[in-house]
Amino acid sequence: MVFLRGVSALSRLRSRVSQQSSLSNSVRWLQTQSSSDLDLHSQLKELVPEQQERLKKLKAEHGKVQLGNIAVDMVLGGMRGMTGLLWETSLLDPDEGIRFRGLSIPECQKLLPAAKPDGEPLPEGLLWLLLTGKVPSKAQVDALSQELRSRAVVPDYVFKAIDALPVSAHPMTQFATGVMALQVQSEFQKAYEKGIPKSKYWEPTYEDALSLIARVPLVASYVYRRIYKDGNFIAMDDSLDYGGNFSHMLGFNSPQMQELMRLYVTIHSDHEGGNVSAHTGHLVGSALSDPYLSFAAALNGLAGPLHGLANQEVLLWIKSVVDECGENITKEQLKDYVWKTLNSGKVVPGFGHGVLRKTDPRYTCQREFALKHLPDDPLFQLVSKLYEVVPPILTELGKVKNPWPNVDAHSGVLLNYFGLTEARYYTVLFGVSRSIGICSQLIWDRALGLPLERPKSVTMEWLENYCKKTKVA
Numbered sequence: 350m351v352f353l354r355g356v357s358a359l360s361r362l363r364s365r366v367s368q369q370s371s372l373s374n375s376v377r378w379l380q381t382q383s384s385s386d387l388d389l390h391s392q393l394k395e396l397v398p399e400q401q402e403r404l405k406k407l408k409a410e411h412g413k414v415q416l417g418n419i420a421v422d423m424v425l426g427g428m429r430g431m432t433g434l435l436w437e438t439s440l441l442d443p444d445e446g447i448r449f450r451g452l453s454i455p456e457c458q459k460l461l462p463a464a465k466p467d468g469e470p471l472p473e474g475l476l477w478l479l480l481t482g483k484v485p486s487k488a489q490v491d492a493l494s495q496e497l498r499s500r501a502v503v504p505d506y507v508f509k510a511i512d513a514l515p516v517s518a519h520p521m522t523q524f525a526t527g528v529m530a531l532q533v534q535s536e537f538q539k540a541y542e543k544g545i546p547k548s549k550y551w552e553p554t555y556e557d558a559l560s561l562i563a564r565v566p567l568v569a570s571y572v573y574r575r576i577y578k579d580g581n582f583i584a585m586d587d588s589l590d591y592g593g594n595f596s597h598m599l600g601f602n603s604p605q606m607q608e609l610m611r612l613y614v615t616i617h618s619d620h621e622g623g624n625v626s627a628h629t630g631h632l633v634g635s636a637l638s639d640p641y642l643s644f645a646a647a648l649n650g651l652a653g654p655l656h657g658l659a660n661q662e663v664l665l666w667i668k669s670v671v672d673e674c675g676e677n678i679t680k681e682q683l684k685d686y687v688w689k690t691l692n693s694g695k696v697v698p699g700f701g702h703g704v705l706r707k708t709d710p711r712y713t714c715q716r717e718f719a720l721k722h723l724p725d726d727p728l729f730q731l732v733s734k735l736y737e738v739v740p741p742i743l744t745e746l747g748k749v750k751n752p753w754p755n756v757d758a759h760s761g762v763l764l765n766y767f768g769l770t771e772a773r774y775y776t777v778l779f780g781v782s783r784s785i786g787i788c789s790q791l792i793w794d795r796a797l798g799l800p801l802e803r804p805k806s807v808t809m810e811w812l813e814n815y816c817k818k819t820k821v822a
């Protein structure tokens with residue numbers, strides 16, 4: 350059924366996609382099936398040599414083509430607008446938002462297999478899409494769900510490493526500690542120590558990546574139950590998919606929360622390569638650090654308030670609005686509160702972006718989910734008011750490049766509605782999801798033989814002298 354649903358949506362999309370030559374190379378519309386078609390590893394094995402050739406040709410034929418000039422502003426301004434990374438799994442358009450292997454979020458919602466008719470996409474389907482560039486069938490997704498379940502085994506010392514921390518430690522600290530402890534089982538590290546040739550690096554990277562993706566929900570839910578539920582842990586349910594199981598292990602079994610988790614994990618997974626967590630994972634991986642080391646580093650970047658921690662900050666900020674002004678706050682009161690935040694030197698969390706210049710489509714799809722499932726929730730209504738109130742104020746500031754909401758402006762109120770009220774935990778959910786994007790690209794980094802990342806840096810003195818010379822010349 351889902352396969353047919355996919356195909357009819359597919360044909361509607363095809364005509365449009367065929368007009369976008371940039372997409373036709375990256376998305377493969379393949380739906381045939383044999384037994385090896387159900388195995389993700391076999392699929393990748395076929396793709397790797399083809400993509401290696403593609404990269405070789407690109408280098409040989411176009412290696413010297415200029416991609417633009419680097420201005421001093423870019424060096425001083427966090428490399429904004431500087432194209433400097435290869436990232437195959439997704440691409441961000443400033444106005445349209447993210448495309449996963451060429452597919453927008455609404456297209457993924459239509460095309461990727463779901464747990465129920467017209468349901469949200471299964472994150473396993475997205476993983477398949479990111480890794481292969483192909484829209485998987487339901488049978489392929491089910492096989493991958495099964496594989497992830499079979500890899501979802503966490504040694505006891507991982508939980509002991511977490512237990513060594515005070516229960517008051519931030520959930521992201523506990524989560525990253527657990528991921529570091531998982532590293533003990535790295536297949537890549539073992540293979541490297543044995544002298545595996547470079548051409549085979551991607552295979553143990555694949556093993557680590559899939560195991561890591563499978564295991565992080567267990568570590569994350571352990572952290573949640575340890576901190577908030579007196580260590581009353583819940584075992585995995587073998588009948589559930591990745592997102593459904595994660596929700597279940599956290600302690601939320603309503604079908605709506607399971608759907609939310611599927612959507613949440615899908616949309617937070619990947620946001621091209623330059624964001625702090627993805628870039629960190631890629632950078633650390635370029636030193637041939639294994640996926641566990643690379644992903645743990647990425648998590649530490651995600652834990653910063655300008656990046657992933659913003660989802661925590663948003664809900665805490667919304668709750669502070671309610672504490673001070675009540676749930677039925679007027680737009681005038683809300684404006685005053687936003688100005689108060691800005692005048693105290695803080696940012697308005699959940700608004701703005703380093704690349705996006707319009708409302709984040711990840712915000713929009715969460716808004717649609719809220720309109721369907723919790724239209725009358727007071728906090729959702731507050732978020733809707735913020736959508737009207739905040740952008741004109743940020744525009745008035747005169748320096749904010751993007752006044753529109755990002756993904757984090759919305760996620761907290763949805764989770765809060767379904768009972769996951771502990772805002773300090775929210776970035777861990779983002780982290781679980783991001784394992785899918787970062788690990789997928791790490792496999793391709795090793796398959797394509799990408800080199801050590803090592804950009805050139807300069808001092809202020811160097812820049813001053815260079816600029817003086819350029820002016821004279």
Ligand code: NMX
Nearest residue numbers: 655656657659696697698699700701702703748749750751
């Ligand atoms: N509230 C107040 N000031 C802001 C905001 C905001 N939401 N967004 C940008 N600005 C300020 C920014 O601090 C900077 O000020 P200054 O020159 O005094 O340092 C100025 O506007 C220009 O910044 P931009 O070039 O627009 O943004 P930039 O690319 O540097 O930063 C963010 C992007 C996302 C860090 C920034 O918009 C921000 O701090 N937003 C709030 C935090 C947030 O929601 N982060 C989550 C991003 C998504 N994610 O999940 O990672």
Ligand code: MLT
Nearest residue numbers: 620623624625703704755
């Ligand atoms: C992300 O999802 O990583 C954020 O939106 C930040 C970014 O893309 O820079």
